[in-house]
Amino acid sequence: xxxxxxxxxxxxxxxxxxxxxxxxxxxxxxxxxxxxxxxxxxxxxxxxxxxxxxxxxxxxxxxxxxxxxxxxxxxxxxxxxxxxxxxxxxxxxxxxxxxxxxxxxxxxxxxxxxxxxxxxxxxxxxxxxxxxxxxxxxxxxxxxxxxxxxxxxxxxxxxxxxxxxxxxxxxxxxxxxxxxxxxxxxxxxxxxxxxxxxxxxxxxxxxxxxxxxxxxxxxxxxxxxxxxxxxx
Numbered sequence: 418x419x420x421x422x423x424x425x426x427x428x429x430x431x432x433x434x435x436x437x438x439x440x441x442x443x444x445x446x447x448x449x450x451x452x453x454x455x456x457x458x459x460x461x462x463x464x465x466x467x468x469x470x471x472x473x474x475x476x477x478x479x480x481x482x483x484x485x486x487x488x489x490x491x492x493x494x495x496x497x498x499x500x501x502x503x504x505x506x507x508x509x510x511x512x513x514x515x516x517x518x519x520x521x522x523x524x525x526x527x528x529x530x531x532x533x534x535x536x537x538x539x540x541x542x543x544x545x546x547x548x549x550x551x552x553x554x555x556x557x558x559x560x561x562x563x564x565x566x567x568x569x570x571x572x573x574x575x576x577x578x579x580x581x582x583x584x585x586x587x588x589x590x591x592x593x594x595x596x597x598x599x600x601x602x603x604x605x606x607x608x609x610x611x612x613x614x615x616x617x618x619x620x621x622x623x624x625x626x627x628x629x630x631x632x633x634x635x636x637x638x639x640x641x642x643x644x645x646x647x648x649x
Contacts, residue, residue, distance in 0.1 A: 453492050456619035462496035468506070481527050481612065485510035490529075494619060498532065498626040501633065505530035505622035526616035528600070530625030534633060536645030537606040539578040541585060543594060544601045546573045565591045572598070581644045589635050597628055607648035609633055 450466060457464035468490055482488070493506040508527040513520055546560075561574040561582045568574075568591045576582030585604075586594075594602070600613035609632060611625045 449492065453494065453619050456623075457494055457496075460496070460623070462494050465493040465495075467491050468493040481508065481510070481525070481614075485512040485525065487511040492617075494622055498623070499630045501630060502533040503531065503626045505617070505625065507616055528613040528615050528617035528621055528625065529610065530617075530622050530629065531608045531610040532626055532629045532633060534607045534609055534636075536641055537648040538585075538604055538640075538644055538646075539576055539581045540606075541574075541576040541582055541604040542601060543572050543574050543586070543598065543603075546571060561586075563591060564588070565595075567591075567595060571595065576604075578644070581640070584640050584644070585636065587635070587637065590632060593631060593635065597631075602629075602632070 453464050456462070488508070488510040490506040491509050493504065495502075495504040497503065506529055508529050509524065511522050511524050513522045515521075560569075561576060561579050562569055563574065563583060563586055565588070568586075572594065574582055574586055576585075600611060603610045603612065609629050611629055613621075613625070615621075617625075
């Protein structure tokens, strides 16, 4: 085979691979939409393939929101879960890098789930301590220390109100988080949110709602009375 024939054959192979990848993606997207639609129907939820919902609009400036480009809230499930309003979706964004000669784009997915509380509360976040937490501490952004050494070693707790943070993360909450915490848990006004660095299946969102509901059930009445305010 001469040089030009080889190039033609190679181009044909590249095109064939591209077509195959596209076909497989279309099938996977169709299967994913079907799975979400069926799950929503079984559990009395609403499904949207894409939606700029309230949670996405409110949180998109905080990590992982606000990163990259082509940001979207995909596969949105919403409705009532254990007596509370709930919403969950896949947050998708892209990061494009270039070395001056060529560029590449990577797609990121985050699982986002939230339930609504009866009132707005001070901002709070619990995440793995990790390298980022140690760097933040070195820069003077101290986390809130609680009475559990195991919790303090594993997690970084921050809040706009340290007294509230200590009251919210009481021993039962610490025990639950040590057993089941994944990713980031964040309080944003009247929303209790979990963020996990992965693309979820419908059951994953439901598991997050159950975890968040268990946390909400443990919020003492005095915390809501002392620190709660009307959302808005």
